[in-house]
Amino acid sequence: MQILSGQQLRALDEMTVHEEGITSLELMERAVTAFTGSFCKQFRPSSGPILIVCGTGNNGGDGFATARQLHRAGYNTHVVAAEFGKRSPDNQANFNAAKRLDFPFTLLRAGNPFPKPAPGVILIDALLGTGLSRPLEGYWAELIERWNETEDITRVALDVPSGLPADGPATGAVFMADHTFVLGYPKVAIFAPENAVYVGEMSLVKFKLSSVRTVLHVGPEGDIRPNQMLTEGYVATLVKKRGNSDHKGTFGHALLVAGSFGKMGAAVIAARAVLRAGAGLVTCHVPRSGYEIMQISFPEAMCTVDAHWYQTTGVGDLSQYATIGIGPGLGTEQLTAAALRDVLTRYAKPLVIDADALNLIAQSPSLFALIPKGSILTPHPKEFERLFGKTADSFARWRVQGEAAKRNELVILLKTNHTTIATPTGKIYVNTTGNPGMGTAGTGDALTGILTGLLAQGYEPATAATLGVYLHGLAGDLAAEALSQEFLLAEDVVNHVGAAYQELARVRN
Ligand SMILES: NC(=O)C1=CN([C@@H]2O[C@H](COP(=O)(O)OP(=O)(O)OC[C@H]3O[C@@H](n4cnc5c(N)ncnc54)[C@H](OP(=O)(O)O)[C@@H]3O)[C@@H](O)[C@H]2O)[C@@H](O)CC1
Ligand SMILES: Nc1ncnc2c1ncn2[C@@H]1O[C@H](COP(=O)(O)OP(=O)(O)O)[C@@H](O)[C@H]1O
Ligand SMILES: [K+]
The missing domain is CATH 3.40.1190.20 (Ribokinase)
Known part of the structure; x- marks a missing residue:
């Protein structure tokens, strides 16, 4: 299976939206439905209360949609909406939809007291995804570090642990997930041995996207890094049949x-x-x-x-x-x-x-x-x-x-x-x-x-x-x-x- 760069992933989203004639919001819903399907197999409503922390980009948009879906599925859900920038349109749409529902919803601005997850909480990190453009700093970095030190909670990263660049070495604070649910295609950073401590156990969440062939020409050009993830299905085809x-x-x-x-x-x-x-x-x-x-x-x-x-x-x-x-x-x-x-x-x-x-x-x-x-x-x-x-x-x-x-x-x-x-x-x-x-x-x-x-x-x-x-x-x-x-x-x-x-x-x- 192809490993895609952040640029290729964005191009693939655009291609899917274009080819299928769907909106990016519908694609987000598709990704989140696949994620919650996978999440619900591993964590039951009885596994613990869910705290979802959502940023202002599409990763946060995924978070709000996840909150809505998990709430409907009977999970005890609490949303923290971090406010550190301008919301993307799909984030705003899912923010509005989540806000209308009947579950605890807290706004979080830099300088507010840090929310403290109670023991037993499953913390879903939807603060930042593949749109990370600089290391996390200040209040948000400190928040991540606090959560990394919190005992007796389960940390789940949605798509990538917040603060982990998809394509290069990590330099700032990074969420330390026990479990990362990677959306669509693997990103190369999750395979760096030094990032194992952030990624934890990895699950790949599959959903329908356009063929990757349509985006392979997208940069970064000349970049030499792992580009194929071995899957059991592929490796199984390599075994030669033995003749009688x-x-x-x-x-x-x-x-x-x-x-x-x-x-x-x-x-x-x-x-x-x-x-x-x-x-x-x-x-x-x-x-x-x-x-x-x-x-x-x-x-x-x-x-x-x-x-x-x-x-x-x-x-x-x-x-x-x-x-x-x-x-x-x-x-x-x-x-x-x-x-x-x-x-x-x-x-x-x-x-x-x-x-x-x-x-x-x-x-x-x-x-x-x-x-x-x-x-x-x-x-x-x-x-x-x-x-x-x-x-x-x-x-x-x-x-x-x-x-x-x-x-x-x-x-x-x-x-x-x-x-x-x-x-x-x-x-x-x-x-x-x-x-x-x-x-x-x-x-x-x-x-x-x-x-x-x-x-x-x-x-x-x-x-x-x-x-x-x-x-x-x-x-x-x-x-x-x-x-x-x-x-x-x-x-x-x-x-x-x-x-x-x-x-x-x-x-x-
Ligand atoms: N096919 C798929 O897989 C699908 C994937 N989808 C999801 O989309 C996610 C990618 O979304 P995204 O591009 O909006 O990026 P995301 O990380 O949410 O936020 C970017 C925002 O954060 C800001 N920002 C950046 N760095 C910062 C920092 N250090 N500190 C503070 N702020 C910082 C940045 O600001 P800027 O760089 O513009 O200044 C911008 O405003 C992806 O991970 C997946 O979850 C699905 O929804 C659809 C199908
Ligand atoms: N945590 C791990 N996860 C997956 N594979 C591992 C892990 N630790 C070691 N291995 C594998 O075990 C093998 C160890 O090889 P090597 O270091 O040469 O050991 P030795 O010299 O004792 O034979 C390698 O194939 C390596 O990939
Ligand atoms: K994340």
């Missing part, structure tokens, strides 16, 4: 170069993930001290053994492998750097480069030019910084990620709570699966294995990356559902890849 006569030869033979003394677990986890993702065969190249560990822990894997007892110093013939995954637990010794250089020089097909292989490339930048086109790089933020330098915020980092992927014809991941996947064609996907339970040793190794397993099966690199990242997060979500986030181990993620495939098959059929 397919066999382990057709599902590909992957080489995994991983593990060193004290870090063989990384190799075991990644190897299991290669086969669990569906590859036909996996061979692991391991140091001598890792041989028995590997064979005993994962008998399905074959092994080639390095001349060195503790680390990888040289990998043999590469011609038989459909792809290679290199890096987990490898260590960063000079002898290993030489082995990596040798692999990158001799192997021409796309491979997966992770962890210490990325650290070695960061230490010896001349290695970067040797990476075969189409390869998948899987840095977490620290590895990303070692490779590409420091950046001020997610927006700057996404730009660097997108430019590097395009310039070098690589698929570059940035692993976070919303992992982004930049492709050589300029698309940057953002992932929507995964959970904090995955912040545990070895889950990155599992991802490397999954990606390697998908490349081995002949998936194009960008497809392997999008499917692999989604599948990995989905497996983590299913594992957390079954076991709890706290209990989760990387092997649980690998063990739920099957359930994740089943879920994708269910969505597709």
Whole structure:
């Protein structure tokens, strides 16, 4: 699903109004009806009294319409109408309509005592939406900060948390929502890891709008940032059907170069993930001290053994492998750097480069030019910084990620709570699966294995990356559902890849 900029969203509203011959007020009602539909599924009238704080733009207009609809649906509703500017016409219309109804309605001007939500209140923030044009300041910033500190209330943001710019870094006060209901299309700021604290849980509220194709030409021009949100429906279409006569030869033979003394677990986890993702065969190249560990822990894997007892110093013939995954637990010794250089020089097909292989490339930048086109790089933020330098915020980092992927014809991941996947064609996907339970040793190794397993099966690199990242997060979500986030181990993620495939098959059929 397309991620739209504030400008594109405004253009889409105008296009919808024009194409459908409806008024913008009718479109607002449509958006609010979809929102309240979604809201009422999560919060019942018995969940608590509702306090809706409405600004003067269309976000506030949505708020007044929400108050009217929730009041009619039996919710105990109280409206606070903030007065900090000139009301938009649709805001004024819904302000008038709400005022006529029989529920508490308070006007709030800068300098008035701050309204104090009682314990148990569900506070709906409709102060500012995508029309934010400058940081919140003074009284309104203080109001937001007061509410952020208020305990025992549930904070719900309508469209975006007030104060959060849709397209850039936040600089002023921002409402800290427990739950954000995003209207129509996702805005990029909700995926920045530094904004997770403001967005809370995210629900996308869908309603009928014109085709996004009509607004894709709208600026900001040349902006490089995530432009696609991965959805289950889309990812499900990426999974290849298996033919009855397919066999382990057709599902590909992957080489995994991983593990060193004290870090063989990384190799075991990644190897299991290669086969669990569906590859036909996996061979692991391991140091001598890792041989028995590997064979005993994962008998399905074959092994080639390095001349060195503790680390990888040289990998043999590469011609038989459909792809290679290199890096987990490898260590960063000079002898290993030489082995990596040798692999990158001799192997021409796309491979997966992770962890210490990325650290070695960061230490010896001349290695970067040797990476075969189409390869998948899987840095977490620290590895990303070692490779590409420091950046001020997610927006700057996404730009660097997108430019590097395009310039070098690589698929570059940035692993976070919303992992982004930049492709050589300029698309940057953002992932929507995964959970904090995955912040545990070895889950990155599992991802490397999954990606390697998908490349081995002949998936194009960008497809392997999008499917692999989604599948990995989905497996983590299913594992957390079954076991709890706290209990989760990387092997649980690998063990739920099957359930994740089943879920994708269910969505597709
Ligand atoms: N398709 C959809 O998704 C639909 C979306 N819809 C809704 O429209 C919302 C966007 O509405 P919007 O453009 O009117 O902007 P919104 O944020 O309400 O307010 C702008 C006002 O606030 C002011 N202002 C700005 N910054 C400020 C600051 N720091 N401190 C103080 N004031 C500040 C600004 O002033 P100005 O910049 O002009 O000086 C202007 O007066 C969107 O989020 C969604 O809820 C639906 O209604 C229809 C379908
Ligand atoms: N809060 C979270 N939400 C979603 N995914 C997460 C979260 N925390 C971690 N992950 C995922 O878990 C993986 C961790 O990888 P990495 O940091 O390389 O771990 P390791 O080096 O231990 O294998 C990444 O794929 C990351 O996206
Ligand atoms: K809001």
